[in-house]
Amino acid sequence: MTILVTGATGNVGRLVVRRLAARGARVRALTRTPGTARFPDGVEVLGGDLDDPASLAGALGGVSRMYLFPVARTARDVVELAACAGVERIVTLSSGAVTGGYDTDFHLPVERAVEGSGLRWTHVRPGEFMLNKLWLWGPSIRAESVVREPFPDAAWCPVHEADIADVAAAALLEDGHHGMAYDVNGPALITRRAQVDAIAAAVGRPVRLEVVTATQARKLYHAQGGFAAANADFLLGFEDYSGNAPAAGAVEVAAPVPVELPTATPVTGRPARTFAEWAHDHAADFT
Structure with missing residues (x-):
């Protein structure tokens, strides 16, 4: 099982990569700057840009699960490519603003693209980042x-970015998270x-x-x-x-x-x- 992490050098993505690698998963990290990326031994690093879905074609081969950084403009095309490549599960980095009804333009379109794909999905919706x-x-x-x-x-x-990554890693590795949208706060x-x-x-x-x-x-x-x-x-x-x-x-x-807001605890x-x-x-x- 290979897991593709997009946005792999981001504040959450890099932590997701480390958690997956620490638990023995085969990880493929996608980043726009592969030459400067630093990941644990065994992590495969590839260049690619979610703004250019065609650049993901080579990274999707053999991938069964995917962590998706949110780019609304290309989300539907990216998810379609993933489905055609055989990806079975997508965990999206979303936002608590979707839960509150404030976000209709940035993260919600990504969620809808994933839900409409027919793949198994989980949304991780952090609130305000401590970062x-x-x-x-x-x-x-x-x-x-x-x-x-x-x-x-x-x-x-x-919320601590480490809590967000813990929830995302659990949803990628474990069963029982399909169809769930997890709000994650401090x-x-x-x-x-x-x-x-x-x-x-x-x-x-x-x-x-x-x-x-x-x-x-x-x-x-x-x-x-x-x-x-x-x-x-x-x-x-x-x-x-x-x-x-x-x-x-x-x-x-x-x-x-x-x-009192939901935290990572019910998942972790x-x-x-x-x-x-x-x-x-x-x-x-x-x-």
Whole structure:
């Protein structure tokens, strides 16, 4: 049995590859940058791009199961190629926004393409990634030991990328997951102020929290570039999930409300990883 992991150098995909390899699976990793990919011994690495479905033709031979990174534009063509090649099971990386009804353009079309294929399928729907805080706050923490945040008391249950990978690997390797859509969140509601404190504890030095306006944060994120610039308007409330501007400008982020959201535990049988654990795992990335 060969398992194809697309998006294999991504934040979740690379962990999926490692988990599958550690459990003795035959893994084929597909990436746009095979020359720089670093995977465990025995992992077959091939070049390919989901934006160009034809580039996957050589990678699909002999594959029975597939982890699918979401690219809505080509999803139907990619899934059709997989089915024709003999793939029997697809596990999609989706989003909790599908469950909430917010996502109709990005992950939902991928889910529908997979479900319409007639293959066995499982959707993994993570909520907010803990990793977002590395991309948003990492540069200022490394340079100044400061976080500039407009909504310090906003709270949610962000998820460790390792929990997402654990669920995906289980769905690829084990039976009993067909037709399931797993929402995967962190184990506890945590404010952004408390997240800053957790990062400070992990790196072993004070990190100052400076409260700014949403407009100021937007300017800073756009100047920062990368993930921060690409997602600033959505994360700060200047546009909705589909990129439409709210009628009254930036949306205030609500105060903490006690919630209990699904985690990886029902699939993995292990406690979901906390934000403090994530901060410890990524301490070197903030220094």
